[in-house]
Amino acid sequence: MTKSAIARIAAILCAAANVFAQAAAPPASLPQRIDAIQQQLQQLGSDTPSPELQQQIRQTTIELMMLGRAGRGAASPRPAAPAPYHCEPVNPNATPEARALLKKLCDLGGKGILTGQHNYPNERNLDTNRIFEITGKYPAIWGSDFGFTSDEDKDAITHRDLMIAEAKKQAAAGSVIYLCWHMLRPTEDEPGKPGASWSGSVQARLTDDQWLELIASDSPLHQRWEKYMDTAAVYLKQLQDAHIPVLWRPMHENNGTFFWWGGRPGPYGTAMLYREVYNRMVNVHHLNNLIWVWNQNGPAPGGEFYNFFPGRNYCDVVSYDNYRTLDERYYYEMLTIADGKPIALGEVGSIPSPEVLKAQPKWTFYMTWAGMSGAPPEPPTPEAIRAERRQLADQLQQLRQQLQQAGTAPPSPELVEQARGVAMELGGLAGRAGGRGPDPEAARQALRDAYGNPYLIKRGDPLPK
Secondary structure, three states, X not given: OOHHHHHHHHHHHHHHHHHHHHOOOOOOXXXXXXXXXXXXXXXXOOOOOXXXXXXXXXXXXXXXXXXXXXXOOOOOOOXXXXXXXXXXXXXXXXXXXXXXXHHHHHHHOOOOEEOEEEOOOOOOOHHHHHHHHHHOOOEOEEEEEOOOEOOOOOOEOOOHHHHHHHHHHHHHOOOEEEEEOOOOOOOOOOOEOOOHHHHHHHOOXXXXXXHHHHOOOOOHHHHHHHHHHHHHHHHHHHHHHOOOOEEEOOOOOOOOOOOOOOOOXXXXXXXXXXXXXXXXXXXXXOOOOEEEEEEEEEOOOOOXXXXXXOOHHHOOEEEEEEOOOOOHHXXXXXXXXXXXXXXXXXXXXXXXXXXXXXXXXXXXXXXXXXXXXXXXXXXXXXXXXXXXXXXXXXXXXXXXXXXXXXXXXXXXXXXXXXXHHHHHHHHHHHHXXXXXXXXXXXXXXXXXXXXXXXXXXXOOOOOOO
C-alpha cells in the first residue's frame, strides 16, 4: 500500500467519522475501529502497513460503503442479511454447462484470472488470433457482439450466423464464450448505418415519454423492443442447442448516460429494463445456458452503482468496465455489491498489471476490447483509411450541428461524452498521421510477458487448485 493510498484512506475514515450523526446508525464497534486505524496510520508514517492492518482497513472500508448505502434511507430499518451464497445460478433451470461455468468462476477467485479478448462481430477472431500469433497462446475467453450496422462494417449484423459459427468453433477448442450487444434504439430498425448510427442511435437518448412507453408491456415501443430481444434469442438458442454456456452481458455499462439504455436510476429506470431482458430470455425463450453478467462503468461517483443494481436474483456475476486506472475503491464496491458472487472486469483497455492483480485478487476474468489486446495493429489498407475518415467526418458534422443547437447553454452530459469520443478519434488520427506510436516489437514483447504470467489463465491451462 502506497503512502498516498494510506493518506486517502485516512481522509475517508476521518470524513466518515464526522458524518455518523447524519447517517444510519453504524455498528457500535465501527467508530472505535475507525479511531484505532486512524491512530495506527498516523504512527505509521511512510512505512508499509502490516498485513493485519491492511486487512482491517479493507474490511472497514467495505463496511463504510455499506453504511453509505444505508444512509441514503436512514429512516428505514436495515434489511435482513441475504442467504449465504452457494454458487447457484440465478436461473434455477440453468443447464449443466452453465452451472459448471459459474462454478469455475466461483472456484477461481483469488487463485488466478481468466484472460479474455473481444472481437468485432464481423471480424470474428482477428484479435484473438493476433494474440496467438505473438504469444503462442489463446486467451481463455472469446468475446463478441451482436452488432448493429450494415454491409461489411466491423460491427455489421450481416454475418451474425458466421459470428455464432465462430463461437461454436471457439467453444469446441476450449474457449469460454462472452457476448454483449451494442443495440440500436427500439425506435429504429436494423441495420444501422456505419458511422451515423453509433451516435445517432446506440449513443442517442430516448425521451422520457419514450422511456415510459418502452417499459409499458403493452405499448407499441415495448413490442418493438421485444422483437429485438427475440432476434438475439434465436442465436443464443443455437448455442444452447450445442450445449455451449454463454457469459451474457446485456445492457452493459448501464450506469453511464452514453448508451440509450443507461443512466436512468430508480424503480422504473435502467434496472427495470435489465430485469425485462432477463424475463424475456429466461421465461419466454427458456434460454438456460446464460450466465448473467451485470455490468457498470467507471470512473463513477462512489455509491452510484447501487442505483442501477437489478437485485441478486438477476445476476450471476458483478462486473464493471474501466479504461483508466483500476482503483481499489471500485474493487471493494464490486465485492460489496456481489456479496460472495464472482466479480469481473467486463472491459479494460489493457491487461491488468501484476501489481493490480496482487492488490485486487478476486477478479475472476478480464476482457481487453478489440484493438486493445496489446498486439500492434496491422497497417490499415488505403480503403480502410478512407472509410475511417468518412466515418469521422460524419461524426464531426453531427457534433458541429449539436453544438450549434446548444448555443451558449451548458452542454448536456450526452453531448460532452460525444465530444470526448470524437476527440479520441481525432487524437488517434493525428498520431497515425504523424507516424508516432509505441515500438511494435516492444509491444509484442510486453504481450508475451503478460501471457507468460502463470496467474493469467489461458485457454487450455489447468485451473489452479
